Each structure stands twice: as C-alpha cells, then as structure tokens.
Amino acid sequence: MAVLVITGTGTEVGKTVTTAAVAATAVAAGRSVAVLKPAQTGVRPDERGDADEVARLAGAVTTLELARYPEPLAPATAARRASLPPVRPVAVAEAAAKLATEHDLVLVEGAGGLLVRFDDEGGTLADAASLLDAPVLVVASAGLGTLNTTELTARELRRRGLDLAGIVIGSWPDSPDLASRCNLADLPLVAEAPLLGALPAGAGAFDVTDFRADAPSWLAPRLGGGWNTHTFHSTQAAGAP
DSSP: OEEEEEEESSSSSHHHHHHHHHHHHHHHOOOOOOEEEEEEEEETTTTTOHHHHHHHHHOOOOEEEEEEESSSOOOHHHHHHTTTTOOOOHHHHHHHHHHHOOOEEEEEEEETTTOOOOSOOOOOHHHHHHTTTOOOOEEOOSSHHHHHHHHHHHHHHHHHTTEEEEEEEEEEEEOOOHHHHHHHHHHHHHSSSSSSEEHHHHHHHSSSHHHHHHGGGGGGGGGTTTOOHHHHHHHHHHOOO
16 A cells, blocks of 8 residues: 555544554565655644654654644634634645655544544545545544444445555553453454554553564554454453453
8 A cells, every 4th residue: 555544533542653653664664654644733833743753753754744733623623713724635635645656655644533624615534535545544442432433433434435444453551441352352343344453552652662663563464564463352352251
C-alpha cells in the first residue's frame, strides 16, 4: 500500500503513537516514509504537533502538516473560530498523492474520528480516503465502549465502499480488565476486519531506541510486523469467557 489512512474511533485512542509504530516498522524495513497531518488543532505555532511526535518516535520520516489551528476543536470549527482557511479533502488527497511519488509509504493521520469535519461543507477524512482510493486503518481503545464506536466506524467505511485494512488497539493496559480481554475476540467480529496489533499502554513515553526496536512486535505482518493475534489472544485473554 502506497498510502495508508489512519483514523481513530475517537480522540485519545492512541492514533499518533500507532502512526509512529507503523512508520518505525516501515523505516526499519528500509522503506522511505512520509507522514501527512492534514489538520493539527490545539497546538500553537511554536509547539510540536502530532507529525513531529511521529518523527521523534519513528526516526527518519518526512512530515507535512497542511494547517494548524490554536484551539483544541474539530478542524472545521477551529478554522472558523481562528478565521483561517479550512483544509479540504481534495487538498489532503493531492498532498498525499504527491508524497506517494517520492516515498514508499505515506501515512495520513486524521484528527479525531473518521467523520470529524475538515470544513463547513462537511468534508472529512473519509472523503480524502475515497479520493485516494486508500485503505483505512482504525485505531480503537481496548476497554468498555469500544465495540460500539468501532462498529459504527467500520459500517461507515463499508457504506462508502472504502477498504478497512483492520483494527489496532492503540493502548493495551498492563492489567487488562474483563471487557478488554473479551474485546480481543469481539473487536474483529463487530468490525468484520482483522485485529492487526496492540500497542502497550504508555508506548509513546518509551525511549525512542526501545520504541523503534519494539514497534514491529506490536503490529501484524500486514503492517510489516511480527505480531500474532492468536498468540496475543491466548496470553492476554485468560479468564475471558
């Protein structure tokens, strides 16, 4: 896949650290990687954004941010309140397509969930993925409530005829509760897509050398790693019915 779109089932589910893990795994395999952040919100001009964090964790990647808005809101709202131009799906698709001519892999990290609005006309990351004809990786949380948001996201992707590459759990707890352990089996069931990895909680705070070395072990072969869903399930789901 030349372009992979990465979305979440909501905010704070581990989307950026998952993007970094996919990037680090590809870099370790000798691939050139670009990370595109269409709209960064809630960050001042002098602060590090999500794309910068991916580069810090993953290493030698090209980063591109199309727009930045100071308030931590949906991109369309943040752009309107800041009296700045919004990002439109066609601009996202054009930027990703250009990066794809120069890199082996382009990762497009969205803001929030799949249908968060980029502009007041209702343009979304899903629209950009459609223009790119790119697969979409969904990052989900581990615990209670994740099944509903994951299934809704998966259904919308299928409704639009988009390719759901799979699900990655963005933060797997050190001591998973019953809901998390059961969700290892239920997430791929409700999404009708494979579970392609699970990142340990707090991975974004790992030493960067450790992060880059360990990232492939968190991701399935489709994402370039060596993670095995059956092995992970058998070791983590003990006690779940």
